[in-house]
Amino acid sequence: MASGIVSYGVYIPRYRIRVDEIARVWGDGDEISESLRVFEKSVPDLDEDAVTIAVEAARNALQRCGANPDRIGAIYVGSESHPYAVKPTGTIVGEAICTSSDFTAADFEFACKAGTAAVQACLGLVSSKLIDLGLAIGADVSQGAPGDMLEYTAAAGGAAYLIGREDLAAEIEAFYSFTTDTPDFWRREGMPYPEHGGRFTGEPAYFKHVVSAAKGLMKKIGTTPDDYDYAVFHQPNGKFPVRVAKMLGFSTKQIEAGLVVPMIGNTYSASCLIGLAATLDVAKPGDRIFVTSFGSGAGSDAFSITVKEKIDEIRCAAPSVRDYIGDAEYLDYAMYAKHKGKLKV
Amino acid sequence: MTTHAPRFWRCIPQRYNLKGTHCTSCDEYFFPPRNICPNCRRGAELEEYAFKGTGTIVTYTTIYSATEDFERMTPYNLAIIKLDEGPRVTGQIIHSSEGVKIGMRVRPVFRILGKEGERGIIYYGTKFAPLPKLTLQECKEEKSANGNG
Amino acid sequence: MRSVSIIGIACTKFGERWDVSLRDMIAEAGVMAIEDAKITGDQIEALFVGNMSGGRFVEQEHIGALIADCAGLSRLHIPSTRVEAACASGGLALRQGVLAVASGYHDIVIAAGVEKMTDVSSGTAADALASAADREWECFFGATFPALYAMMAKLHMRRFGTTHDQMAQVAVKNHHHASFNPVAQYHMEVTIEDVDKSPMVADPLHVLDCSPISDGAAAVVLVPTETAKRFADTPIRIVASAQASDTLALHDRRDLTTLDATVHAARQAFAQAKIEPRQVDVAEVHDCFTIAEILAIEDLGFVEKGQGGPATEEGMTALGSLLPINTSGGLKACGHPVGATGIKQAYEIALQLRGEAGRRQVDEAEIGLTHNVGGSGGTALVHILSR
Numbered sequence: 001m002a003s004g005i006v007s008y009g010v011y012i013p014r015y016r017i018r019v020d021e022i023a024r025v026w027g028d029g030d031e032i033s034e035s036l037r038v039f040e041k042s043v044p045d046l047d048e049d050a051v052t053i054a055v056e057a058a059r060n061a062l063q064r065c066g067a068n069p070d071r072i073g074a075i076y077v078g079s080e081s082h083p084y085a086v087k088p089t090g091t092i093v094g095e096a097i098c099t100s101s102d103f104t105a106a107d108f109e110f111a112c113k114a115g116t117a118a119v120q121a122c123l124g125l126v127s128s129k130l131i132d133l134g135l136a137i138g139a140d141v142s143q144g145a146p147g148d149m150l151e152y153t154a155a156a157g158g159a160a161y162l163i164g165r166e167d168l169a170a171e172i173e174a175f176y177s178f179t180t181d182t183p184d185f186w187r188r189e190g191m192p193y194p195e196h197g198g199r200f201t202g203e204p205a206y207f208k209h210v211v212s213a214a215k216g217l218m219k220k221i222g223t224t225p226d227d228y229d230y231a232v233f234h235q236p237n238g239k240f241p242v243r244v245a246k247m248l249g250f251s252t253k254q255i256e257a258g259l260v261v262p263m264i265g266n267t268y269s270a271s272c273l274i275g276l277a278a279t280l281d282v283a284k285p286g287d288r289i290f291v292t293s294f295g296s297g298a299g300s301d302a303f304s305i306t307v308k309e310k311i312d313e314i315r316c317a318a319p320s321v322r323d324y325i326g327d328a329e330y331l332d333y334a335m336y337a338k339h340k341g342k343l344k345v
Numbered sequence: 346m347t348t349h350a351p352r353f354w355r356c357i358p359q360r361y362n363l364k365g366t367h368c369t370s371c372d373e374y375f376f377p378p379r380n381i382c383p384n385c386r387r388g389a390e391l392e393e394y395a396f397k398g399t400g401t402i403v404t405y406t407t408i409y410s411a412t413e414d415f416e417r418m419t420p421y422n423l424a425i426i427k428l429d430e431g432p433r434v435t436g437q438i439i440h441s442s443e444g445v446k447i448g449m450r451v452r453p454v455f456r457i458l459g460k461e462g463e464r465g466i467i468y469y470g471t472k473f474a475p476l477p478k479l480t481l482q483e484c485k486e487e488k489s490a491n492g493n494g
Numbered sequence: 495m496r497s498v499s500i501i502g503i504a505c506t507k508f509g510e511r512w513d514v515s516l517r518d519m520i521a522e523a524g525v526m527a528i529e530d531a532k533i534t535g536d537q538i539e540a541l542f543v544g545n546m547s548g549g550r551f552v553e554q555e556h557i558g559a560l561i562a563d564c565a566g567l568s569r570l571h572i573p574s575t576r577v578e579a580a581c582a583s584g585g586l587a588l589r590q591g592v593l594a595v596a597s598g599y600h601d602i603v604i605a606a607g608v609e610k611m612t613d614v615s616s617g618t619a620a621d622a623l624a625s626a627a628d629r630e631w632e633c634f635f636g637a638t639f640p641a642l643y644a645m646m647a648k649l650h651m652r653r654f655g656t657t658h659d660q661m662a663q664v665a666v667k668n669h670h671h672a673s674f675n676p677v678a679q680y681h682m683e684v685t686i687e688d689v690d691k692s693p694m695v696a697d698p699l700h701v702l703d704c705s706p707i708s709d710g711a712a713a714v715v716l717v718p719t720e721t722a723k724r725f726a727d728t729p730i731r732i733v734a735s736a737q738a739s740d741t742l743a744l745h746d747r748r749d750l751t752t753l754d755a756t757v758h759a760a761r762q763a764f765a766q767a768k769i770e771p772r773q774v775d776v777a778e779v780h781d782c783f784t785i786a787e788i789l790a791i792e793d794l795g796f797v798e799k800g801q802g803g804p805a806t807e808e809g810m811t812a813l814g815s816l817l818p819i820n821t822s823g824g825l826k827a828c829g830h831p832v833g834a835t836g837i838k839q840a841y842e843i844a845l846q847l848r849g850e851a852g853r854r855q856v857d858e859a860e861i862g863l864t865h866n867v868g869g870s871g872g873t874a875l876v877h878i879l880s881r
């Protein structure tokens with residue numbers, strides 16, 4: 001029996017900082033934004049965190065389709081910035097969206113692909129009919145150390161997907177994952193900022209896993225890039241997804257709708273999922289979408305998705321990704337540092 | 346360390362989802378929930394009611410000097426909001442390009458209310474944001490009128 | 495019910511009193527009061543003391559027993575009661591003392607008030623004061639005490655055209671009055687410009703719109719009127735004592751620009767005294783913030799609703815004018831050691847009615863009124879005194 005996306009919802013905080021402003025502070029020159037193809041990134045408000053973002057995204061998903069939250073049998077939230085090391089984000093989300101107590105929850109971590117891993121877990125419970133609806137969320141208020149390259153792109157945002165068997169807005173026909181033990185980017189327990197392997201994060205990490213997962217899925221279900229109208233790849237910056245699309249045979253046009261990183265930065269666990277949402281905001285029934293996420297550590301989840309008629313009925317009932325991108329207020333570096341808690345008191 | 350966890354936990358339905366009471370005898374709505382209706386007292390029939398959270402700003406102020414718990418957030422806006430169903434609540438208005446005005450329409454958003462220091466629990470709850478200029482229902486109607494449905 | 499009179503009054507210096515403790519101050523006020531009343535300690539039958547937050551400020555509760563002990567009265571084993579109604583604790587103590595004597599239960603009673611606020615940081619003091627508001631539904635969401643009055647002010651300005659300059663005039667006037675009051679916390683004058691230039695606390699209230707953190711104590715001795723002449727040359731009769739309550743949270747009030755508790759208490763008081771507001775010669779009202787005095791003179795019935803600003807601007811409430819308000823300097827300039835204020839107000843009015851107010855004397859004052867409010871208006875106490 002088919003299963004897939006019943007509804008989706010996103011949330012992007014309204015504050016932004018321009019990449020040029022960060023470069024000004026660290027003396028990294030004017031060309032950084034072009035070389036990364038990221039011009040500005042989202043910054044959480046002083047009273048926002050991965051939990052509040054997850055809740056807003058989940059509320060938008062429910063509002064979009066009008067589903068009864070009592071039907072949700074599982075909530076999995078993926079993040080690398082859960083505010084508690086012990087006490088799950090999922091229970092707070094459940095309470096905030098008025099589920100019953102009849103559900104299971106656990107928090108996920110797999111760097112930037114924790115959200116898509118949560119989708120896979122929900123698909124499993126839903127397709128096996130163990131639950132009616134599952135809620136998979138990717139939400140982050142990711143941190144980059146001051147002066148580090150990651151500071152240019154580490155952003156805040158969230159996306160929530162309601163996974164079910166009926167009234168599908170988009171069917172997920174298949175998925176395939178490719179996972180290895182690759183230490184390209186990590187954060188030790190208790191440390192405030194992550195470490196990364198510089199150029200090691202490229203070919204042996206991002207590209208190897210995205211390409212392997214994408215090729216693996218297309219081989220498994222017998223499709224080629226030409227079978228898809230849209231493609232969404234994990235977006236740590238504006239260059240990698242363009243390059244990997246080309247490597248796999250997808251065109252720049254196919255990835256255009258879902259390429260949001262230049263305007264909002266890398267939202268980590270929400271990255272691919274917000275890109276997918278931006279695509280669903282414009283896709284028509286019958287369109288096919290190819291999605292491949294990447295999480296450092298490392299692994300990629302690839303999905304083949306077909307948009308259904310239902311999307312036209314529900315799309316308008318919650319804000320779109322563009323709505324959130326358009327509502328922006330800019331901060332200077334000092335206010336940004338205050339918002340991100342980089343000023344230790 | 347000291348924690349106020351039970352006191353906060355008891356009010357979670359109110360803080361997250363504005364759950365109050367409605368007296369079916371006199372049809373008045375109350376937030377926070379009341380054990381006893383001030384109009385009907387023991388003659389009341391009280392039922393649980395979840396407020397939509399939309400309302401109108403009655404008055405407000407911008408706080409520049411706050412108690413210790415809120416010092417990092419200043420300046421912030423505090424308002425008394427009349428919920429559409431009747432009762433008034435006190436709440437923060439988040440920063441937005443609309444600012445804050447008497448008579449402004451608002452909707453609920455989920456935010457951090459406070460923390461018990463670095464090691465204690467995080468209090469989540471409801472603040473308020475301006476209602477978007479175009480409501481989503483109007484957007485739907487506009488899109489179908491333009492043939493984008 | 496018997497009529498009650500004041501035969502002795504006392505007030506310590508208000509201010510940042512680093513050198514004295516809560517215990518020191520209450521003993522000081524108590525001794526001054528019984529000396530003024532020309533009685534001895536063993537004549538006192540009961541003590542009532544107003545104290546808002548001994549627990550938060552000096553980690554001390556059981557203030558009733560503490561006061562009796564500090565006053566050297568523990569061996570007399572008299573009843574000693576601490577009452578609390580936030581900033582109206584003093585006014586409430588006065589009322590409890592009045593009821594104890596009026597009922598015939600006691601013949602000589604002390605009503606006192608004390609607060610020691612400077613032993614903690616100003617942040618902790620602000621948080622303790624915030625507990626006069628609704629902790630769960632106002633403070634938890636970030637409301638501070640000034641913010642609540644600021645919201646009342648904003649709406650008052652919108653509805654009635656009250657200006658910030660009119661509010662600032664309250665501060666100017668009260669500082670001027672306080673410059674003649676030896677026990678006041680502040681003796682410096684301020685101008686409207688000074689108020690405008692002081693840092694913003696909660697728009698539209700600046701630092702100089704707000705009463706300060708203070709230490710202080712005050713006490714009065716109460717006896718039945720029929721015996722008062724035995725003790726004092728000029729006993730002051732309490733011709734009305736009224737108290738009213740209202741919702742705790744500002745957002746639950748009927749009208750956000752009116753303190754219904756004040757309106758109700760005032761009506762009852764004027765009815766008890768059988769007089770009209772215009773017959774009052776001098777009044778001490780609750781000016782925790784400048785806007786509060788404007789609201790008070792409206793809600794007490796001295797001016798029409800919405801006219802408090804213009805009346806203040808025109809000087810109606812200044813010394814030498816139609817109805818001098820807060821000749822002590824009010825909470826704003828005399829200081830506001832929370833529990834003590836309500837008793838200090840009675841001290842000031844008694845002084846005025848006795849003709850002993852020196853350079854701030856209101857000529858031929860015969861009838862005076864005190865007005866003490868708790869929180870943003872959850873409690874109000876109105877007393878009317880006459881010569």
